[in-house]
Amino acid sequence: MNTTLPGYVEVAVIGGGPAGAVAARMLAQLGVTVALLEAGQHHPLVGETLPPAVRPVLDRLGLRATVEAEGYLPSVGSWSAWGDAEPWGRDFIYSYFGHGWHLDRRRFDALLREAARAAGARLVTGASVMASAPLAGGGFSLALADGREITARIVLDASGRGASFARQRGVRRQTLDRMVALVGHVVRRAGADEEPAASLVEATAEGWWYSAPLPQDRLVVVFMTDSDIAREIGTSTEGWLDRLSAAPHTGARALRYGAGLAGPPVIVPAASGRLERFGDVDWLAIGDAAATRDPLSSEGILIAMESGLDAAEAAARALRGVRDALPAAAERREAGWREYLALHDQYYDMEQRWPDARFWQRRRSRTLQAAE
Structure with a gap:
């Protein structure tokens, strides 16, 4: 495993879960220089x-x-x-x-990270990004907890619910439940x-x-x-x-x-929740960093992987000079979130056996509440 931190890459991906690892592999396959920064923290994994x-x-x-x-x-x-x-x-x-x-989730996530490395991505373990700063000519400088630094033209934030890079950009998280x-x-x-x-x-x-x-x-x-x-x-x-x-x-x-x-x-x-905004011309949040959905769909890993693919292709276009490539990807996430909210209401409205129970009252859709 290559843990050497390069000084500069075209794209830095923060977080080695399914979204980040898929984005890094796809970028490497597209010929982009990419570093996959994996903090190596082992939180409980539920999606299997x-x-x-x-x-x-x-x-x-x-x-x-x-x-x-x-x-x-x-x-x-x-x-x-x-x-x-x-x-x-x-x-x-x-x-x-x-x-x-x-799945065995830890094994599966490790498989995706190794697949990214095998495709040419620089996999850097123990890489916890503690601070970031925009550069005058575009891109960002990322400071790791161990004192190392890396610069990148584009950053993909796949750091999970914490959305560490987005929060460093001043973007707040909105919680649904x-x-x-x-x-x-x-x-x-x-x-x-x-x-x-x-x-x-x-x-x-x-x-x-x-x-x-x-x-x-x-x-x-x-x-x-x-x-x-x-x-x-x-x-x-x-x-x-x-x-x-x-x-x-x-x-x-x-x-x-x-x-x-x-x-x-x-x-x-x-909890379901989302960032106030999903990105800008030189960064994009993906996977759980962008938004988390109710586990009822059982498609969390799939959605994360799809967001990694979409982000990689958008980043590659941005590097070729398409300035609105990442903002357009952010808008696709906005559309996906709106679709999710409609499905969320639809699924929870199907269950009417405990109308007075607090768990179910909190999930009554806007449509039902307006009808009363």
């Missing part, structure tokens, strides 16, 4: 499912065969007890793209029947549950709720199991599969 629609993205990156060779667990469908007590959904056997995958995820991993019981490799979503009065099998003989079981409700539950196994008892389908799945939790539940931020 790649939907079938990721295949065209993998094809554009030249990575479909690489991902298929990893032996990830095929994702064969998605089911929801949402708006009704009985689950409904679809099998991916009917999908045009075939099945998706349930207070969602958090209480994440538990159920260890597979010896002799347990093989659990269907499908995701399951189940609504309850205080939030909703997500579960899916993982390649490591574990079932991830996540309770999505608001931070104030989560504080009342706490992170004890007992409180988490008490809420699980209100989700009959998810609870039954965990009992069939498991021999207990691998450890106490972990709370992970999951």
Whole structure:
């Protein structure tokens, strides 16, 4: 692995998650000099499912065969007890793209970073960007925590929810809700029947549950709720199991599969939110740095990868003199956010079983509120 920090690159990508790694690989494939600055901090990772629609993205990156060779667990469908007590959904056997995958996220993210390095991107680990400053002739100077510096004509901020570079530019973050995820991993019981490799979503009065099998003989079981409700539950196994008892389908799945939790539940931020603006003529926020969406869609990784591709192509055009290339990409993010808000309201309006529960009241759409 090359950890030497160059003095100058055409594009610096801050953050080595899916958005940043995909952008760096694509830029390198386009012949752009690029550094992928990976801080190396290991935060809990919740998104573990790649939907079938990721295949065209993998094809554009030249990575479909690489991902298929990893032996990830095929994702064969998605089911929801949402708006009704009985689950409904679809099998991916009917999908045009075939099945998706349930991932080992750390392994998958490392695969994407290595793919960027193999394409020619300079992968610099332990590179935490602490400060940045615009240069008189255009571009930015980036100061790392260890005292090193790098300059770049364009910066792509893929630093996650913290959006560190955008915040250094004075851009604030707007939050839509207070969602958090209480994440538990159920260890597979010896002799347990093989659990269907499908995701399951189940609504309850205080939030909703997500579960899916993982390649490591574990079932991830996540309770999505608001931070104030989560504080009342706490992170004890007992409180988490008490809420699980209100989700009959998810609870039954965990009992069939498991021999207990691998450890106490972990709370992970999951709020929807966005930056006030997504970029300028010489920088662009991508992935979670730009916007975070409700995990209900189960497409967070795909959206991050798509944003990385789009940003790379926009940055390459900007380097060729197309001044509005990055602002146009920012406008595409604005349009995507508007579409997301409409879908968010549509999905939450489907669930009407607990109209007086605070979790669901907070998610009543503007359309329903105006009708009253």
